[in-house]
Amino acid sequence: MAAFQAACQAGYGIELDVQRTADGEAVVFHDATLQRMTGLEGRVCDHTAADLARTKLGASDETIPTLADVLTLVGRRALVHIEIKIPYGEVGPLERRVHEVLIDHHGPVSVIGFNPYSHAWFAERHPKVLRGLDSYGYADASARTLAPDIRKRYAQLEHVSIAKPHFLALSAEMLPHPRATALRASGMPVIAWTLRDPNEWVRLQPHCDNLIFEGYRA
Numbered sequence: 001m002a003a004f005q006a007a008c009q010a011g012y013g014i015e016l017d018v019q020r021t022a023d024g025e026a027v028v029f030h031d032a033t034l035q036r037m038t039g040l041e042g043r044v045c046d047h048t049a050a051d052l053a054r055t056k057l058g059a060s061d062e063t064i065p066t067l068a069d070v071l072t073l074v075g076r077r078a079l080v081h082i083e084i085k086i087p088y089g090e091v092g093p094l095e096r097r098v099h100e101v102l103i104d105h106h107g108p109v110s111v112i113g114f115n116p117y118s119h120a121w122f123a124e125r126h127p128k129v130l131r132g133l134d135s136y137g138y139a140d141a142s143a144r145t146l147a148p149d150i151r152k153r154y155a156q157l158e159h160v161s162i163a164k165p166h167f168l169a170l171s172a173e174m175l176p177h178p179r180a181t182a183l184r185a186s187g188m189p190v191i192a193w194t195l196r197d198p199n200e201w202v203r204l205q206p207h208c209d210n211l212i213f214e215g216y217r218a
Contacts, residue, residue, distance in 0.1 A: 004070055008073075008077040011078075014079070014080045015212050018082055018083065018085060019032065019044040019085050020086070021045065021047060021048055022045060022046055022047055023048045023050075024093060025097065026066060026097045027049055027064050027065065028064065028065050028066070029052070031044070034047075037058060038055050038056065038057060044064075052064040067082065067097075067098065067101050071105045074107060078108075079109065080107065081169075081212070082098060082110070083112045083113050083134065084112070084113040084115070084118050085113070091117045091120075092121060095118055099122070110129075110131065110132050111130070112133070112134055114133075116154075116162040116163035117163075119162075119163035130167075131165045131167075132166065132191070133165035133168055133169065135159075135169075136170070136174055137155050137173065137174060155174075156179060157179040157180060157183070158179075165188075166188070167190065167209075168183065168184075168188060169190075169192075169212070170208070171192070171193060172193065172195060172200060175190075175207045175208060176206075176207040180207070184209075189208075189210070190208040191208055191210040191211060191212060192204050192207075192208045193211070193212035194212050194214055195211050195213040196213070196214060198216055
């Protein structure tokens with residue numbers, strides 16, 4: 001929460017990740033498991049939101065907040081990109097809870113994520129919610145849970161037709177990308193992630209419209 005407060009004070013937008021808890025709440029946490037940030041064993045989805053609200057992050061006094069808590073803190077002060085973290089076969093419950101939270105939020109917001117069927121869920125049921133499809137080269141170890149032909153199609157951005165996004169959020173090493181260039185020419189904005197060197201923006205700026213960055217002041 002301290003990081004989100006600092007982002008608002010600096011005039012930055014916010015990118016965050018949400019996971020579903022055992023009791024169906026949307027909490028703000030990047031990893032599927034607790035070990036790296038809390039030292040505890042187990043998955044986020046095996047704990048209730050109340051349990052996680054008592055779980056300290058690292059050596060800080062911060063705990064794991066709900067999405068509703070974060071959006072209440074942020075209000076209208078910053079654009080919030082909400083990355084929905086779900087296994088590929090579990091579309092629906094987390095999206096539904098995120099939308100329930102968004103009903104009461106009046107600041108600028110978008111939902112983002114790698115699962116095209118998650119975007120399709122929103123496109124069909126709540127098409128006015130701004131949607132950004134994440135993608136990258138799908139060549140790392142985590143991508144091996146997907147079949148090779150799916151990884152190839154996703155890397156070539158063929159899943160845009162499934163997701164029906166309003167914009168693309170592409171890894172910096174993907175750019176320039178011929179399919180992204182064509183989509184951008186047709187009016188679909190492209191943002192790059194995650195830049196950790198301000199000089200990298202010089203290379204990427206001709207190929208995208210904005211960026212997600214960390215580790216320096218923009």
